[in-house]
Amino acid sequence: MSESRETRVNGVVFRREDERGSFVEVINAGPWESLAYGRMRAGAVMGRHYHEKTRVYFFVQSGGVEIEIRDVATGAEGRFELAGGQGVLLPEMSYHEIRFRTESDYLLLKSRAYDGDEPDTFALDAET
Numbered sequence: 813m814s815e816s817r818e819t820r821v822n823g824v825v826f827r828r829e830d831e832r833g834s835f836v837e838v839i840n841a842g843p844w845e846s847l848a849y850g851r852m853r854a855g856a857v858m859g860r861h862y863h864e865k866t867r868v869y870f871f872v873q874s875g876g877v878e879i880e881i882r883d884v885a886t887g888a889e890g891r892f893e894l895a896g897g898q899g900v901l902l903p904e905m906s907y908h909e910i911r912f913r914t915e916s917d918y919l920l921l922k923s924r925a926y927d928g929d930e931p932d933t934f935a936l937d938a939e940t
Contacts, residue, residue, distance in 0.1 A: 817932060818823075822838070822839075822898070822899055822900070822901075823876065824836055824837070824838060824840060824897060825839065825840050827839075827874055837867065838871055838886065838897075838899055838921075839869055839899065839901075839921070840870070841902075842869070842921075842923060843866065843923060844869070844921045844922065845919075845922060845923060845924055845925040846922040846924070846925045846926060847919065847920070848919070848922075848923055848936040849873075849917070849919045849920065850917070850918060850920075851915065851917050851918075852875075852912040852915070852916055852918070853912065853918065854866045854912055854914050854915050855911075855912065856911075856912045857909060857910065857911050857912070858909075858910040858912070859908040859909045859910045860907075860908075860909045861907065861908070861933045861934055861935055861936075862882075862884050862889060862905055862906055862907040862908065862933075862934055862936070863904060863906075863924075863932045863933060863934070864890075864904060864905060864932055864934065865904060865924060865932050866904065866922050866923050866924040867901065867902065867903055867904055867920070867922070867923040867931050868901075868902040868908070868920065868922055868923075869899060869900070869901050869902070869920070869921040869922075870894075870899060870900050870902065870910065870918065870919075870920055871898070871899035871900075871918060871919040871920075871921075872894045872895060872896050872897070872898055872899065872916055872917075872918050873896060873916075873918060874896040874916060874917045875894065875895075875896060875912065875913070875914045875915055875916025875917060875918075876893060876895050876896070876912075876913040876914050876916060877884040877892065877894050877910050877912050877913060877916060877918075878891065878892070878893050878910075878911045878913060879892055879893075879900060879909070879910050879911075880908070880909040880911075881902065881906055881907060881908050881909075882906070882907040882913060882936070882939065883905065883906060883907075884905045884906070884907055884936070887903055893913070896916075899919075899926065904926060907936055926934070
């Protein structure tokens with residue numbers, strides 16, 4: 813992946829635990845317009861597309877996933893796994909396919925809110 817579209821896997825940025833409970837920060841950068849969360853069953857697949865203008869931060873709260881990525885501009889490919897407490901920043905023009913290895917809870921941040929008139933979601937061409 814190019815320097816400007818780097819895919820970064822990360823875990824906890826900051827954690828505080830005391831008698832009240834816990835506070836865990838997992839990302840501390842970027843302007844975000846959309847926050848989604850959910851639970852997927854083992855074997856489910858999410859994504860299979862890329863965004864031209866939208867950055868996505870995907871965080872696994874519990875469970876485990878395997879993510880396949882491809883830089884649409886260069887064709888560079890990668891594959892990695894995330895466990896509970898880990899996340900990844902998927903830059904613009906980064907095809908992503910997320911396979912849930914176990915039942916998993918996740919959070920999804922997007923730099924642009926979904927717009928049905930301009931969804932910014934594209935499948936790869938057959939020859940790509």
